[in-house]
Amino acid sequence: xxxxxxxxxxxxxxxxxxxxxxxxxxxxxxxxxxxxxxxxxxxxxxxxxxxxxxxxxxxxxxxxxxxxxxxxxxxxxxxxxxxxxxxxxxxxxxxxxxxxxxxxxxxxxxxxxxxxxxxxxxxxxxxxxxxxxxxxxxxxxxxxxxxxxxxxxxxxxxxxxxxxxxxxxxxxxxxxxxxxxxxxxxxxxxxxxxxxxxxxxxxxxxxxxxxxxxxxxxxxxxxxxxxxxxxxxxxxxxxxxxxxxxxxxxxxxxxxxxxxxxxxxxxxxxxxxxxxxxxxxxxxxxxxxxxxxxxxxxxxxxxxxxxxxxxxxxxxxxxxxxxxxxxxxxxxxxxxxxxxxxxxxxxxxxxxxxxxxxxxxxxxxxxxxxxxxxx
Amino acid sequence: xxxxxxxxxxxxxxxxxxxxxxxxxxxxxxxxxxxxxxxxxxxxxxxxxxxxxxxxxxxxxxxxxxxxxxxxxxxxxxxxxxxxxxxxxxxxxxxxxxxxxxxxxxx
Numbered sequence: 020x021x022x023x024x025x026x027x028x029x030x031x032x033x034x035x036x037x038x039x040x041x042x043x044x045x046x047x048x049x050x051x052x053x054x055x056x057x058x059x060x061x062x063x064x065x066x067x068x069x070x071x072x073x074x075x076x077x078x079x080x081x082x083x084x085x086x087x088x089x090x091x092x093x094x095x096x097x098x099x100x101x102x103x104x105x106x107x108x109x110x111x112x113x114x115x116x117x118x119x120x121x122x123x124x125x126x127x128x129x130x131x132x133x134x135x136x137x138x139x140x141x142x143x144x145x146x147x148x149x150x151x152x153x154x155x156x157x158x159x160x161x162x163x164x165x166x167x168x169x170x171x172x173x174x175x176x177x178x179x180x181x182x183x184x185x186x187x188x189x190x191x192x193x194x195x196x197x198x199x200x201x202x203x204x205x206x207x208x209x210x211x212x213x214x215x216x217x218x219x220x221x222x223x224x225x226x227x228x229x230x231x232x233x234x235x236x237x238x239x240x241x242x243x244x245x246x247x248x249x250x251x252x253x254x255x256x257x258x259x260x261x262x263x264x265x266x267x268x269x270x271x272x273x274x275x276x277x278x279x280x281x282x283x284x285x286x287x288x289x290x291x292x293x294x295x296x297x298x299x300x301x302x303x304x305x306x307x308x309x310x311x312x313x314x315x316x317x318x319x320x321x322x323x324x325x326x327x328x329x330x331x332x333x334x335x336x337x338x339x340x341x342x343x344x345x346x347x348x349x350x351x352x353x354x355x356x357x358x359x360x361x362x363x364x365x366x367x368x369x370x371x372x373x374x375x376x377x378x379x380x381x382x383x384x385x386x387x388x389x390x391x392x393x394x
Numbered sequence: 395x396x397x398x399x400x401x402x403x404x405x406x407x408x409x410x411x412x413x414x415x416x417x418x419x420x421x422x423x424x425x426x427x428x429x430x431x432x433x434x435x436x437x438x439x440x441x442x443x444x445x446x447x448x449x450x451x452x453x454x455x456x457x458x459x460x461x462x463x464x465x466x467x468x469x470x471x472x473x474x475x476x477x478x479x480x481x482x483x484x485x486x487x488x489x490x491x492x493x494x495x496x497x498x499x500x501x
């Protein structure tokens with residue numbers, strides 16, 4: 020049958036594209052269905068490019084550490100696309116005593132999992148990054164963290180997977196998954212029905228409605244957040260920056276521009292127009308946040324702002340899991356705004372799962388049935 | 395609905411492939427044509443992959459030319475290609491200006 024493949028992937032973001040690539044390397048046939056006209060048009064094309072281990076939930080840390088150790092360093096070479104991976108560390112900045120307490124807590128937790136993270140005082144931070152203002156009184160530093168270009172990484176996986184024979188279909192909106200003889204087997208779209216032995220559902224928040232067609236629900240919300248980018252600046256610093264106060268995060272790209280993300284505080288109640296419009300207040304709020312830490316950027320020009328959805332899980336870590344009630348179906352969603360850094364390893368593990376192999380890492384913390392009511 | 399297995403044919407070098415199309419980001423005609431052959435079938439994907447139209451002018455200079463080149467490579471009429479999304483601000487704005495929207499106290 021023409022629309023049959025070993026694995027059907029729903030969602031052409033970086034997770035779907037990476038899974039398609041690793042599946043093709045194993046020789047399995049793959050069809051990727053993407054609702055948008057563009058590959059990587061959700062969070063994959065809109066995130067801040069962090070490749071961090073520090074600051075992560077301890078459940079997620081093994082994935083991030085694996086990706087940083089085994090996948091990111093060779094990714095440009097493997098894909099034949101410069102994904103602009105830069106491993107110069109992550110500074111999480113603090114301005115108050117309270118911030119330093121938060122940072123110490125995070126540092127202690129991550130260290131106990133074997134990650135090299137250490138606390139720096141204000142002077143040490145400014146020796147490392149002389150552009151930071153005197154308001155910064157300390158920071159946590161993880162030397163093996165870094166950043167990469169999410170656009171190039173997503174499209175790079177797509178390009179290589181396509182070259183290897185993965186079939187990508189864009190503008191193909193999935194309506195639901197259908198069970199045949201008790202197994203998840205068919206994917207019904209607006210135009211067609213596709214059939215596969217395995218179905219990977221990696222469609223961000225939209226995974227929720229699709230999973231509901233086989234009676235599965237993941238407790239997550241859809242949060243619209245914003246980012247912005249400056250014109251190219253002379254090279255200033257290479258670290259990824261974040262803050263204990265969550266004022267902003269960001270880095271200088273290889274191109275020279277700075278990409279920053281920030282929040283206005285209204286994200287949970289933003290009016291949702293459905294087309295990812297930026298609000299009138301967030302860019303200004305983010306700029307105020309940034310300039311208190313990096314006053315030198317005052318005259319840097321903002322050239323673009325944009326918004327994107329985060330699929331925020333109720334307990335802050337993703338669902339990466341086979342679904343027992345619908346054998347053959349594998350969920351990969353609810354990445355909660357930190358999916359990019361672990362996307363390569365997630366794609367790799369999904370491919371192992373779909374191929375029926377034992378996964379290289381234990382994924383039991385990411386099961387779909389881990390959620391319990393409070394009482 | 396677009397099946398991306400569609401093959402735009404062999405990449406055939408053209409004499410003016412090294413002509414710069416996006417002047418802000420210095421992207422050549424040949425790079426744009428090659429990206430189409432690598433699977434970038436929409437103006438948005440071309441922009442994200444190559445940075446055409448992501449510089450200071452935000453594509454106001456090269457947008458039309460990129461569209462013509464991509465359409466020709468895909469063998470489709472140029473007006474069938476959806477434009478890449480225009481993004482605020484309309485003109486580049488210095489960060490301190492955005493930051494002090496609330497007046498002097500924000501400065």
